[in-house]
Amino acid sequence: MAAYDETSVPCPAGVRCALPRQPGEVALRQLIDCAAGARQCCRRCARNAPREVRRTLERLEQGELAALRGLLASYYLLTGQWYQPSCPAVTEGLPGALRALYRAEAQLAAGCTGAAEQVEDGCLGRRLAALGREAEERAKQAETVVENALTTGNNLLKW
DSSP states (O other), rough: OOOOOOTTTTOTTTTTOOOOHHHHHHHHHHHHHHHHHHHHHHHHHHHSSOHHHHHHHHHHHHHHHHHHHHHHHHHHHHHHSSOOOOOOOOOHHHHHHHHHHHHHHHHHHHHHHHHHOOOOOOHHHHHHHHHHHHHHHHHHHHHHHHHHHHHHSSGGOOO
């Protein structure tokens, strides 16, 4: 993933635009959107969860916010432009939202790890690798929440 260079690849229209100019730029945008979606899932699940689970989900949301900020900073350092993530509207119930949260965290972990191997900048590569490891830990925590919800007497997935 090469650094963004505005002089070597000008915008086709001759002005600054949001078109991706580097292959890694699109992948990083997708990771940012994934992190924003996972954060939204955490917030939504935490609102409806019992107190014990709510605390875990709030911690997951804080971790997701930190990852989102790190990805946004990496995108800016790579491209020199700001990016506003798009968050799709979530309409599913709690079980589906918890599953979506786990899948988003797992996808984010794999994506960050892959991007870290491709980026040419060593500092950004190490930061992306760290974000991948953190996302992997959050995926494990989300998996634990689902597992506990399925195996406790107070089955959370009945909601």
